[in-house]
Amino acid sequence: MRAVSIIGASMTQFGALKDRTLRDLIVEAGEEALRDAGLGPEAIDMLVVGNMAAPVLGGQNHLGPFAAAALGMPDVPAVHVEAACGSGGAAVREAVLAVSAGAADSALVIGVEKLTGPATGEITQALACAADVDTEVQVGTSFASLLAMATRRYMYELGTTREELAAVAVKNHRHGLLNPKAHLRKAVTLEDVLNAPMVADPLTRFDCSPISDGAAAVVVCARERARDRHARPIDVLGHGAGAQAISLHDLPTLTEMGSSVRAGQVAYRMAGLGPAAIDVAELHDGFTIVELLALEGLGFFDKGEAGAASYAGLTALEGPRPVNPSGGLKSKGHPVGASGVAQVYEIVHQLRGTAGERQVAGAEVGLVHSIGGSGATCVVHILGRGF
């Protein structure tokens, strides 16, 4: 398997971007990633687009060639990958696999989502497509209600408190304040989280990531070329995909996310590293409970201890185990197909040492963790400084 590096990364502003189209977002992110890589479109020989909802909400499918044309590279082979909220992470991995296999030398990955515009009910319906429509959606569940059930069970079995859960949101909002591209740049207190409108008991509005528009892009290339092309290449040290049942009612347990455990194991093994070697991580926190499950599934904390660790500040920017310095999906925003790619963007900058006010000092190895649905899809990448 050929080694792969990342030589370009970008993200647009995340938010409710009323005046930006899907095409606008693709062009902005794609062109900026190419500029960052110092490459023109003619140097790219594959395009991968991560997106979930454009066919349903925007009436646009065949998103590979759609994006290629928008970027002025219509003759570059392009494919669209969908894995619900994990679409971005899955798209990055497809590009890494293509370069590893030698089918491409330099691939551009674009994660993009244009969610706002339609009525909220229509957006929620489009997102619910990621659950089993027959057995979950048709009986009235949404992702908030599914994850609320998992949260209740987790709190019941492991004794985690509502305050410990809320600490995840407080921390990520604090980090997001330092990120000029974040959707919700707003400090929140524990009381704010606890007293916010209830979405699905026990999850309040601040336990849930927002509905956002945005795009992010990365350029991956064969490592043997990366050194010549960029002064600060970032190496893909390992990657792995993990899975679990799409339906919550088919899971053997709600207190452990098997997909994260397995994806992490595969990625750690490939990288030849364990959790202790990770200096900084971007973890999926579409709902606060998911960050706790990820912290445990990836081996950062023992089972049942992630809540207390979060409450104690261990996962804060200045703590020993910094998680979601970007603000996470919670504060930075969650434009579904873009989220996983934007996580990679954040870790690339952390490892380059260019993350500004939210820099984790001396970060050399980072981990990116993307989830789709209530955990059915998980993709993990481990990145390391290549300079």
Added chain:
Amino acid sequence: MRAVSIIGASMTQFGALKDRTLRDLIVEAGEEALRDAGLGPEAIDMLVVGNMAAPVLGGQNHLGPFAAAALGMPDVPAVHVEAACGSGGAAVREAVLAVSAGAADSALVIGVEKLTGPATGEITQALACAADVDTEVQVGTSFASLLAMATRRYMYELGTTREELAAVAVKNHRHGLLNPKAHLRKAVTLEDVLNAPMVADPLTRFDCSPISDGAAAVVVCARERARDRHARPIDVLGHGAGAQAISLHDLPTLTEMGSSVRAGQVAYRMAGLGPAAIDVAELHDGFTIVELLALEGLGFFDKGEAGAASYAGLTALEGPRPVNPSGGLKSKGHPVGASGVAQVYEIVHQLRGTAGERQVAGAEVGLVHSIGGSGATCVVHILGRGF
């Protein structure tokens, strides 16, 4: 790059399958491909699903885990690939790349589409998502009208006659009569094609593939394992992706499909073979014109000569250059995401020598060609007997 083989293949009946759901089709095709491979679900370490319209027409997305759960392999990492009518071919290629890169040893690919049920206008709208929605669909074009324009130009520039074009449909319908799984098992004459209701001048109903439901599946694995696992493994000798502008009005010419030319070149180079070595081919014929463009783009005939060659019977089952022995999309049916995978199924059986009445005698090397949209996506696989 690790060599890859195909050790299992299946397809369901294609047709208007009113009483079959998306899930039913996935299970039937997936289980049959595993049986053909002699493997249980536990032997599969990756699943790729090719589908275009389920999110829009069926409200179901996150199709990787959806299919994995349906097949009783919920913990197998799964991803959904979309490339319009080329989704199936693109899905096969993603699996081949993953096995080549060493990220999977044995991958199951499922192409599936459930189109019938909704009103015809709704189906047409869902399929039109593969064109550029802003500049093509919003001004009232459909794929039939886009390809009709290409046909007109092709006939004008190259002198191909309406009868020569119709010969493609006549030939593929004749082949489809020999395929018990084909949707439209109906002999048609040149007069039938010419006198059928006009869809978009000059294309009549018999120049257009039908709206079908169906699924197909293949099992790909590392070649080093294939010999032990199956008595008649089929090797992936080469593969390539090609692209061109998504919008017809952005193409440099309508009389040559650049995506097919480029995908063919890449695949031929990898296989170390040229068009003369191909014994049998399944080419995309969603509209009759596309088969002519493919025959020329892949080097089987010189530019402008494919129509006369088809009319002369050179591409018939018993001719020197047999094309679409399965009946093609035209007669076999075109359940979008399934079509590209079903093309592979056909070539696998041709090379195994198990294609029954439609067997091309002594076929040792075959080519599969899948198109998305009006040509923006093209994926080519070259397969060879591995026994």
